[in-house]
Amino acid sequence: xxxxxxxxxxxxxxxxxxxxxDLIPLLTEAFMPLxxxxxxxxxxxxxxxxxxxxxxxxKKIMLAAHMDEIGLVVTGYEPGGFLRxxxxxxxxxxxxxxxxxxxxxxxxLPGVIGAKPPxxxxxxxxxxxxxxxxLFIDVGLExxxxxxxxxxxxxxxxxxxxxxxxNDRYAGKAMDDRAGVVVMYLCLEVLAKLSHSADVYAVATVxxxxxxxxxxxxxxxxxxxxxxxxxxxxxxxxxxxxxxxLPLGKGPGIAIGPQVHPRIYDRLxxxxxxxxxxxSIEPCTTPRGTDAFAIQVTQAGIPTALISLPLRYMxxxxxxxxxxxxxxxxRLLAMFICAIDSDYVEGLQxx
Amino acid sequence: MEKMVKQLVEAYGPAxxxxxxxxxxxxxxxxxxxxxxxxxxxxxxxxxxxxxxxKKIMLAAHMDEIGVIVTDIDDAGFLRxxxxxxxxxxxxIGQRVRFADGTVGVFGYxxxxxxxxxxxxxxxxxxxxxxxxxxxxxxGIGDKGVYHREFIGQGQRVIAKSLDNRIGCAVLIEAxxxxxxxxxxxxxxxxxxxxxxxxxxxxxxxxxDPDYGIAVDVTDTGDTPEARRxxxxxxxxxxxxxxxxxxxxxxxxxDLLVNTAKTKGIPYQMEVLERGGTDAGPIHLTRxxxxxxxxSIPCRxxxxxxxxxxxxxxxxxxxxxxxxxxxxxx
Numbered sequence: 001x002x003x004x005x006x007x008x009x010x011x012x013x014x015x016x017x018x019x020x021x022d023l024i025p026l027l028t029e030a031f032m033p034l035x036x037x038x039x040x041x042x043x044x045x046x047x048x049x050x051x052x053x054x055x056x057x058x059k060k061i062m063l064a065a066h067m068d069e070i071g072l073v074v075t076g077y078e079p080g081g082f083l084r085x086x087x088x089x090x091x092x093x094x095x096x097x098x099x100x101x102x103x104x105x106x107x108x109l110p111g112v113i114g115a116k117p118p119x120x121x122x123x124x125x126x127x128x129x130x131x132x133x134x135l136f137i138d139v140g141l142e143x144x145x146x147x148x149x150x151x152x153x154x155x156x157x158x159x160x161x162x163x164x165x166x167n168d169r170y171a172g173k174a175m176d177d178r179a180g181v182v183v184m185y186l187c188l189e190v191l192a193k194l195s196h197s198a199d200v201y202a203v204a205t206v207x208x209x210x211x212x213x214x215x216x217x218x219x220x221x222x223x224x225x226x227x228x229x230x231x232x233x234x235x236x237x238x239x240x241x242x243x244x245x246l247p248l249g250k251g252p253g254i255a256i257g258p259q260v261h262p263r264i265y266d267r268l269x270x271x272x273x274x275x276x277x278x279x280s281i282e283p284c285t286t287p288r289g290t291d292a293f294a295i296q297v298t299q300a301g302i303p304t305a306l307i308s309l310p311l312r313y314m315x316x317x318x319x320x321x322x323x324x325x326x327x328x329x330x331r332l333l334a335m336f337i338c339a340i341d342s343d344y345v346e347g348l349q350x351x
Numbered sequence: 352m353e354k355m356v357k358q359l360v361e362a363y364g365p366a367x368x369x370x371x372x373x374x375x376x377x378x379x380x381x382x383x384x385x386x387x388x389x390x391x392x393x394x395x396x397x398x399x400x401x402x403x404x405x406k407k408i409m410l411a412a413h414m415d416e417i418g419v420i421v422t423d424i425d426d427a428g429f430l431r432x433x434x435x436x437x438x439x440x441x442x443x444i445g446q447r448v449r450f451a452d453g454t455v456g457v458f459g460y461x462x463x464x465x466x467x468x469x470x471x472x473x474x475x476x477x478x479x480x481x482x483x484x485x486x487x488x489x490x491g492i493g494d495k496g497v498y499h500r501e502f503i504g505q506g507q508r509v510i511a512k513s514l515d516n517r518i519g520c521a522v523l524i525e526a527x528x529x530x531x532x533x534x535x536x537x538x539x540x541x542x543x544x545x546x547x548x549x550x551x552x553x554x555x556x557x558x559x560d561p562d563y564g565i566a567v568d569v570t571d572t573g574d575t576p577e578a579r580r581x582x583x584x585x586x587x588x589x590x591x592x593x594x595x596x597x598x599x600x601x602x603x604x605x606d607l608l609v610n611t612a613k614t615k616g617i618p619y620q621m622e623v624l625e626r627g628g629t630d631a632g633p634i635h636l637t638r639x640x641x642x643x644x645x646x647s648i649p650c651r652x653x654x655x656x657x658x659x660x661x662x663x664x665x666x667x668x669x670x671x672x673x674x675x676x677x678x679x680x681x
Binding site: 017018019021041042043045074076077084086088133151152153207210213217218220 | 580582594600621625635636638639
């Protein structure tokens with residue numbers, strides 16, 4: 001499987017926060033040639049290990065990218081065969097109108113989120129966002145059959161297969177943060193040809209979108225010497241200041257801020273310069289929001305960094321990113337890992 | 352059952368000061384389990400031992416309740432206060448408050464331009480004192496008060512303060528009484544400080560290190576006039592949690608509860624709680640992760656002195672827990 005195939009397969013697959021298990025076989029099969037072992041932990045994180053060749057005990061570097069996606073959950077039935085729903089994670093109500101969805105009931109059922117036609121709207125209705133609580137899903141079933149096939153609490157994903165845009169760009173759902181998972185894959189592809197002394201734990205984490213939960217427990221289990229979260233950052237779009245975004249196609253963002261250990265940041269920048277890998281600097285002032293924070297405050301504290309892929313239209317079904325940013329991020333990580341030795345890791349402990 | 356619930360809801364136990372209710376629960380559950388202890392944060396931990404190598408399952412019901420804490424006493428003997436947990440000023444009008452030693456006060460409020468200006472800092476407690484000295488003889492800064500209301504049983508429905516979550520405590524106690532042959536090691540944990548941030552459950556789960564967790568707490572309903580939409584009703588059965596703000600129930604536990612309810616013919620309903628959290632949150636994120644779910648008792652008017660539950664739902668929750676604990680775990 002190529003990295004591109006993996007990105008497309010992951011973007012189209014289902015795995016709402018808390019219900020990521022369908023992704024495990026897909027990931028295990030793709031990663032297996034590049035790793036020594038894989039296991040699923042108690043909350044469903046997929047923990048993959050590629051051993052280093054240094055003398056034991058080896059230092060541990062943990063990479064974390066979340067595999068869950070935002071989605072919807074069925075909350076009730078409405079007479080006439082309609083379903084009410086709520087959000088799982090940060091769904092923007094405005095993007096839901098007229099979307100196609102898949103309801104994961106006793107079987108997967110395609111559905112649509114209906115919209116009131118313009119002809120029969122009240123005056124002024126178009127100026128207001130339709131709230132999620134007023135929306136409904138129509139799968140085309142009668143009331144009785146509907147309740148047999150779909151239970152309250154069943155998950156719903158947006159039905160959007162990825163498309164290839166110009167300039168090797170991809171648009172689709174769940175690029176946040178399955179593109180990060182693909183970066184781990186690309187990193188391991190590079191590492192397969194190189195020598196590194198530290199053990200590399202590539203963790204596809206669960207439940208990031210509902211509160212960085214998977215990274216919390218998987219980090220507790222691994223207790224790495226260095227943790228690096230891979231997530232997405234806002235790509236450049238019209239109407240948003242450049243200072244708040246990362247340009248597409250100019251390499252990943254290397255985050256600097258309270259959740260980032262300054263010396264790991266320095267080393268990442270050095271490595272990028274040394275190998276001529278494009279990057280942007282991403283100031284991150286808020287401590288929460290990515291797996292990096294969960295990793296940083298685990299047990300006695302973990303030196304942590306954050307790499308962000310520029311991504312436009314975050315939390316919509318058309319999240320858009322550029323392939324060469326993924327490749328650059330994978331290479332940057334691989335070169336960073338190769339440059340890590342015990343002395344460097346010991347040095348991180350005196351801040 | 353009614354008598355047990357009455358004693359539980361009328362016991363004093365604001366978050367952080369659960370000793371009175373804890374001591375009552377300890378006395379009641381002691382004869383029903385193999386061991387009981389109180390930990391450093393005040394959680395009551397009662398254990399029914401399992402055979403060697405048994406799976407460890409933690410049940411958690413919080414025993415603390417919301418309340419108020421005295422922040423200042425003025426020259427005339429009026430007490431100013433802040434909230435402990437989710438207390439609405441509108442709920443306090445006309446209510447009575449009781450302190451640990453039994454002192455009772457009433458809530459009053461300053462002159463306002465309109466009721467929307469009512470905030471806790473515009474309110475005070477009047478214990479009938481005529482001076483600062485007289486008030487300080489009864490109540491000090493930092494003393495905590497809870498709603499002062501008696502329990503009412505009316506047919507299948509009961510009305511009381513602190514059914515959130517003393518009714519969950521009653522469910523755990525009754526489950527401990529009925530559970531005879533569990534193949535598992537079962538921890539019945541009555542947690543402290545849930546109302547101020549799910550704190551007791553966090554440390555209890557860390558020290559017990561269970562294989563699975565089930566929280567038992569109340570949940571909202573959508574069955575009152577013009578209520579916020581929610582597919583949970585009083586009297587329609589035990590609620591099995593899908594999610595709340597602090598957890599997405601582990602599919603293994605959710606499915607185990609649903610399948611047990613179906614097999615045993617126990618009425619149940621699915622709970623998708625869009626706002627609010629439970630002890631299930633911190634439990635499932637303990638150490639390297641604990642598959643966790645929750646059984647909820649539908650409850651109207653949560654966080655008022657007049658919470659209402661249906662005893663048939665309570666019975667169904669007990670049956671569901673007992674049946675689940677008697678069977679194999681995933």
